[in-house]
Amino acid sequence: MYYRSLFPRDLFAEFDRLHRELQSIDPNPSIRGLTRGFPALNVGGTPKAVDIYAFAPGIDPATLDVQLVKGMLTIAGERKAEAVPEKATRHIDERFAGRFQRVVSLPDDVDPNAIEAKYRDGVLRVHILRKQEAQPRRIAIQ
Amino acid sequence: MSENTTIAKSTENARHEAALLPPTDVIEDAGGITLYADLPGVPKDKLNLHVEADTLTIEGEVSLDLPEGMEPSHAEVSLPRYRRVFTLSRELDTSKVGAEFKDGVLKLRIPKVEHAQPRRIEIQVG
Numbered sequence: 259m260y261y262r263s264l265f266p267r268d269l270f271a272e273f274d275r276l277h278r279e280l281q282s283i284d285p286n287p288s289i290r291g292l293t294r295g296f297p298a299l300n301v302g303g304t305p306k307a308v309d310i311y312a313f314a315p316g317i318d319p320a321t322l323d324v325q326l327v328k329g330m331l332t333i334a335g336e337r338k339a340e341a342v343p344e345k346a347t348r349h350i351d352e353r354f355a356g357r358f359q360r361v362v363s364l365p366d367d368v369d370p371n372a373i374e375a376k377y378r379d380g381v382l383r384v385h386i387l388r389k390q391e392a393q394p395r396r397i398a399i400q
Numbered sequence: 401m402s403e404n405t406t407i408a409k410s411t412e413n414a415r416h417e418a419a420l421l422p423p424t425d426v427i428e429d430a431g432g433i434t435l436y437a438d439l440p441g442v443p444k445d446k447l448n449l450h451v452e453a454d455t456l457t458i459e460g461e462v463s464l465d466l467p468e469g470m471e472p473s474h475a476e477v478s479l480p481r482y483r484r485v486f487t488l489s490r491e492l493d494t495s496k497v498g499a500e501f502k503d504g505v506l507k508l509r510i511p512k513v514e515h516a517q518p519r520r521i522e523i524q525v526g
Binding site: 275297298299300301302303304305306307309311313314315316317340342343345346347348349350351352353354377379380381383 | 423424425426427428429430433434436437438439440441442443463464465466467468469470471472473474475476477478502503504505
């Protein structure tokens with residue numbers, strides 16, 4: 259693999275990706291993914307928290323709807339298409355437009371009250387802390 | 401305006417690095433073209449626009465706040481950079497490119513050179 263990944267993955271995920279890429283006609287990696295939706299999602303975790311990155315450029319954060327219901331995180335919203343003026347022609351049309359919704363199932367140990375969402379440079383980052391009781395603790399030996 | 405899939409004239413150091421292809425819209429009107437490109441995760445100072453002769457290169461480095469020791473579990477954006485190269489028509493005036501970059505969306509406006517602009521010719525009634 260010549261990719262120096264931003265999010266390095268395990269070997270099986272790499273095989274899975276390779277398999278999908280071989281099946282697709284377009285070999286160029288794209289932000290849209292292969293059959294995935296909008297926005298593209300990256301998910302990662304530390305022992306203390308879970309982080310979800312949604313790549314949703316050009317959206318007013320106030321119109322984004324982020325909900326956590328029974329361990330399912332839903333990110334929904336709408337991206338309006340750029341208006342094409344009269345007598346203008348659209349030559350390339352690849353950017354996503356319309357309503358979108360993506361759902362991520364979170365691990366059981368997250369704390370639904372310790373959730374934080376930030377939008378910067380077109381990326382929504384949802385930071386959810388894991389529950390206190392799920393944190394590793396050192397037990398003193400008497 | 402056509403697109404180069406093989407990057408021939410881009411900067412040497414970036415030539416072999418794999419990059420994501422940002423999705424783009426190109427709209428042409430009588431006065432010029434407007435190009436929109438999605439580059440989420442790229443801060444303003446990591447965006448690089450380059451016009452050389454008739455080649456336009458858009459490059460951007462993704463910069464995310466990743467917590468230390470993060471274990472990725474799912475990644476759809478797996479490369480930390482974007483790159484796309486366009487060949488511009490000679491009708492376009494590359495000295496007058498206007499660029500805006502906000503919330504990961506780049507908007508470029510490239511006007512047509514004056515002699516390529518449509519003109520209305522008044523008809524004199526003699």
